[in-house]
Amino acid sequence: MDLIRPARAVDAPLLAALGAQVFFDTYATDGVNLAIAREVAEFFTPERFLALLQEPTVELLVLARGEGLLGFAQSQLGLTHRLLPPGRPAELQRLYLQRRCHGQGLGARLLRAAEAGVAARGAELLWLDAWVHNQQARAFYAAQGYAELGADVYRYEEDVHETRIYARGLGPENRTP
Template sequence: MSSIIIHKASAEDLETIQEVGIQTFLETFSESNPEEAMKEYLEKSFSTEKVGSELNNPDSYFFIAWEEDTSVGYLKLNSGAAQTELQDDTALEIERIYVKKSHHGQKIGQLLYDKAMEVGHKLKKNYLWLGVWEKNLKALSFYRKNGFEEFGSHTFTLGNDDQTDLMMKKILD
């Protein structure tokens, strides 16, 4: 494995974010969800308009993991009003840590998480928070290993299926 470089994304990286987002979401969740529901979610969540708006939001931060000239994952963080739920000015949300399946087990998720910690400290946030699907055991294990604790849950609807996301947070010192 060559070295992984993490770069802050800009509006010019829109297609990269779309490509990595769609690929990793499919790799992670397609076995557990109906094809039509997946298609509908991906079209809405990774549309050019939506991703473009998110990339241009000053309260959202995207970082892409690169292996040479190949994107292998990305991180999306939200502060202030960009947060999907809590809207707590003292918090930073990790909305996505996505790593291509071909690069699982290579510590790229950890590098992206470390970047989230760095941004949280730089922005002087009190804690990081996120929501993770209760059946995504690999992600739950990763976050618990990194010191996150559950503090609630919320519903994530995919197609006609209401799924439970566990809300987790980690206090920053």
Template sequence: MPMIEMAQSTDVRTIRDLSIATFAETFASQNNEEDMEEYNERHFSTDVLQREIDNPDSTFLVAKVDGEPAGYMKVNVGAAQTEEMLGNRMEIQRLYILDRYKSNGLGTRFMRSAFDMARAQGKSIIWLGVWEHNEAALAFYKRMGFAQFGSHDFMLGADRQTDLLMEAAVDRLV
């Protein structure tokens, strides 16, 4: 049975390995290598990830299948959100499942955890950004009840890309 656990300060290596592996699986085929490497260095260094894990406004959850890391989710509240948002919002900044563990319900379970956390913290809206060309993720979020409310720029290395911003009300059942 898969387990979803909150990452601790000492889990930075697991988060780093998962971050780099899932980012490559998701985006390497549609983006150039230099942009991918620059992104890894800037966002997935041990120092950067350690600071994020230790930030009280960010939470990393890790899914394990038979004890092996299978995916992770990063959520932000308050000033940790990647866009300035009202205090009643929670951001799902990252939700990534390793290829071999996809389509087993882990994404849905992470999403339920996010809604539970948001509800427990009195948040009323969950929002996220998703690359406009990430069809699989767009379909998944729509199925989860998210609807587009805007867009923002996302820098993948030197490549400026468009992320669609999507939101869902927390009081709905997932």
């Protein structure tokens, strides 16, 4: 049985490995280049996840099956973006799910848990950016009631990647901006 729960310190090595796996599957579409390798080495380490677990504005939820992790959601309260309306936002920084788990409703369950978690902590809106070439993710967020607010870019070192900003209201009416 699959269980969504808060991440624990013991999960840090699993989160690092899972994060790297999903990152490579999603973004290394033309192979692993130096920038992708450096980005994975910087962001997907057990130490990085241990630090995130200590950050009071960050919420890390995992989707566990037995002793293994199938996915995770990482969100942070208080982060805003120029395209967002005024209010109390939270950013969904990562919603990562192993590719073999796509199409089973697990991503939607994990997303709803992340929304509930940040809403319980006062967020009125959850937003995210999605790589413009990740059509599967963009369609998923649209199907989950997220409105596309406009274009932006993601920068890592000298690389610049076009993204789209999505947001969904977290109030009782689940409004979108």
